[in-house]
Amino acid sequence: MAKKKPFVLRLDPETLAALEKWAADDFRSINGQLEWIIDKALKSAGRKK
Numbered sequence: 001m002a003k004k005k006p007f008v009l010r011l012d013p014e015t016l017a018a019l020e021k022w023a024a025d026d027f028r029s030i031n032g033q034l035e036w037i038i039d040k041a042l043k044s045a046g047r048k049k
Helices: 012-023 030-044
Strands: none
Touching: 012 030
16 A cells, blocks of 8 residues: 555634535545545546546
């Protein structure tokens, strides 16, 4: 598995609550949900294969 680099992310409480619910609905952790969202956005923008 590729090594992952940790970083701090600040979110307002409303955004975090929405993200937590979305992650739970998809049976993912918050971290896993963020990785999925970012990966999808990068592919959609043509910045990742």
